[in-house]
Amino acid sequence: MKSTQPLILIVDDDPGILKVLSLRLSASGFRIDTANSGVEALNRIKTELPDLVLSDLRMDGMDGMALFSAIQEDHPALPVVIITAHGSIPDAVEATQKGIFGFLTKPIDKEQLLSTINSALESAHSPDESWRSAIVTQSPLMNERLNQAERVAKSNVSVLITGPSGTGKELMAKAIHNASDRKNEAFVAINCGALPEQLLESELFGHAKGAFTGAVTQHEGLFQSAQGGTLFLDEIGDMPTSLQVKLLRAIQERIIRPVGSTRSIEIDVRVISATHRNLELAMEDGEFREDLYYRLNVVNLDLPPLRDRPEDIPLLARYFVEQSAQRHNPKVKGISPGALHILAQAAWPGNVRQLENVVEQTVALSGAPIISEGLVNQAIANQDRVIPSFNEARASFERSYLTKVMHITAGNVTQAAKIAQRNRTDFYKLLNKHSLEASQFKPGRKATEFIEQKKAG
Numbered sequence: 001m002k003s004t005q006p007l008i009l010i011v012d013d014d015p016g017i018l019k020v021l022s023l024r025l026s027a028s029g030f031r032i033d034t035a036n037s038g039v040e041a042l043n044r045i046k047t048e049l050p051d052l053v054l055s056d057l058r059m060d061g062m063d064g065m066a067l068f069s070a071i072q073e074d075h076p077a078l079p080v081v082i083i084t085a086h087g088s089i090p091d092a093v094e095a096t097q098k099g100i101f102g103f104l105t106k107p108i109d110k111e112q113l114l115s116t117i118n119s120a121l122e123s124a125h126s127p128d129e130s131w132r133s134a135i136v137t138q139s140p141l142m143n144e145r146l147n148q149a150e151r152v153a154k155s156n157v158s159v160l161i162t163g164p165s166g167t168g169k170e171l172m173a174k175a176i177h178n179a180s181d182r183k184n185e186a187f188v189a190i191n192c193g194a195l196p197e198q199l200l201e202s203e204l205f206g207h208a209k210g211a212f213t214g215a216v217t218q219h220e221g222l223f224q225s226a227q228g229g230t231l232f233l234d235e236i237g238d239m240p241t242s243l244q245v246k247l248l249r250a251i252q253e254r255i256i257r258p259v260g261s262t263r264s265i266e267i268d269v270r271v272i273s274a275t276h277r278n279l280e281l282a283m284e285d286g287e288f289r290e291d292l293y294y295r296l297n298v299v300n301l302d303l304p305p306l307r308d309r310p311e312d313i314p315l316l317a318r319y320f321v322e323q324s325a326q327r328h329n330p331k332v333k334g335i336s337p338g339a340l341h342i343l344a345q346a347a348w349p350g351n352v353r354q355l356e357n358v359v360e361q362t363v364a365l366s367g368a369p370i371i372s373e374g375l376v377n378q379a380i381a382n383q384d385r386v387i388p389s390f391n392e393a394r395a396s397f398e399r400s401y402l403t404k405v406m407h408i409t410a411g412n413v414t415q416a417a418k419i420a421q422r423n424r425t426d427f428y429k430l431l432n433k434h435s436l437e438a439s440q441f442k443p444g445r446k447a448t449e450f451i452e453q454k455k456a457g
Contacts, residue, residue: 038062185229193238211260
């Protein structure tokens, strides 16, 4: 039976520091284990899992951050506190954003040491996970992002969530809201790419009566609806540049002015935004304001695609089977191991959203209590027929169209722009947006690449 005294693993390549910390913490009632390197620490953890790891940052071989990353792979909930003689604000920020619980500088103050350790143990032993309950994962990558999200939630800084479509950016935004002090206030979301410019401006900032044709009453915008809470701006990269100026002013000055009104309204709203676009490229193309980008991107959370978290596929599939069965086919009770294996081997370009759609299809069609391999194979074969979002469909069409006209003109951008009836500058922007280069469509390109590959081989 495990002792009720918490076990602390101290890791430092300085024997003197190990001895001092061991004596200090054992005198405070903790059980102590020690290691003089990161590699030895990992071996100790395999023998007995500690309740907390207290590690030096600067060590020969594996340093404290590398040790933390290795611990996260198998024990993402194990709290780690970093100690160093080279303390600095950048080190502390980097450490805490990556999921380190605490950061202490030598010489270590005894009261601060004990306070940090007790806080970490209390957090680890009685965590409130309700804030992240909508995000189903066992992936170290996603748990790292969630650790970052929990830490940044307590501040009021703006967060930009990036990643491919279908990775759960709105769920992450809602999780940050739930972990924040604003959790009892409104969480309001809007897709900036789904509305025309005038309507989007009115939805965000509101409008006065008579501000434009059809404005027969005064309208309260989403900034006001989110007062005291969180406003989530999805697909911020699709916001018209003219509105970006007004959004920047609202964030900087915490004041909005409804369309057609002379009255300014003070706001207390945390802004979280998300996009699947590369905003740095959009800035270079003049499609996104640099000053707004830095206002929104105080903290960046980049969500990994499903192919980078394959361990989540079976977990998510079982979860979606349960949820879909409740809605569509209660006699379905589970999914076969063979079907799970097939799902785990798929590429999932549409990420979690696509996986959910495929599972929902199999549940709806299943005549048996267990989802079979055959149903999954059929659903995956038909997955291209899963209806994409409007933005995804538009992006897919644009890339396909650009590729076609560039092939027709053998990479001649001027001719391609004439076919598309766009000016040459705009056409280049479209090519950049979809990571297409004129040189890849030039005649003889493939043959030249083949010759170069043969030479290299």
